[in-house]
Amino acid sequence: MTIAAGLVGALALLGACSLALSPSAPSPASPTQSPTVVPSSTGAAEGVVPAVEVGQGELAFLAVCGGCHTIDGVSVGAVGPNLTHIGTAASHRKPGLSAEEYIRESIEAPTVYVVEGFEPLMPPGLPGALGATNYGAIVAYLATLS
Numbered sequence: 001m002t003i004a005a006g007l008v009g010a011l012a013l014l015g016a017c018s019l020a021l022s023p024s025a026p027s028p029a030s031p032t033q034s035p036t037v038v039p040s041s042t043g044a045a046e047g048v049v050p051a052v053e054v055g056q057g058e059l060a061f062l063a064v065c066g067g068c069h070t071i072d073g074v075s076v077g078a079v080g081p082n083l084t085h086i087g088t089a090a091s092h093r094k095p096g097l098s099a100e101e102y103i104r105e106s107i108e109a110p111t112v113y114v115v116e117g118f119e120p121l122m123p124p125g126l127p128g129a130l131g132a133t134n135y136g137a138i139v140a141y142l143a144t145l146s
Contacts, residue, residue, distance in 0.1 A: 049140045057141025060134045064126070071145065080122065081115040087145040099143045107139070 066075030
């Protein structure tokens with residue numbers, strides 16, 4: 001599955017969030033700040049996410065998740081929690097889980113931990129609908145947000 005095909009399929013899931021948005025919701029802001037990553041031309045060292053994967057993750061996030069979630073300077077979703085600092089928050093939200101593990105759990109089993117003040121509205125089945133490449137890229141992107 002190509003990245004474009006995966007994103008097209010994932011856009012269908014965006015309807016779950018767009019139903020909850022008002023018709024006058026502002027469109028996503030243009031990105032003003034990119035996460036800090038280490039570019040790699042020969043492959044990434046262990047624990048370092050290639051810039052290409054993080055960039056792909058940001059694009060996939062905007063296409064699928066940005067309608068519901070805010071990331072300051074990137075998206076203005078009003079349904080789900082603000083994810084501007086999710087990489088930092090996730091690293092110590094649940095003892096024993098890394099930021100990436102917590103983010104994966106939050107997407108795969110969204111009712112395990114629901115942020116106070118929000119309803120459990122995360123659409124089910126996102127990892128499968130996104131495909132492994134896009135799903136992994138979104139997780140990598142979110143884990144860089146601090």
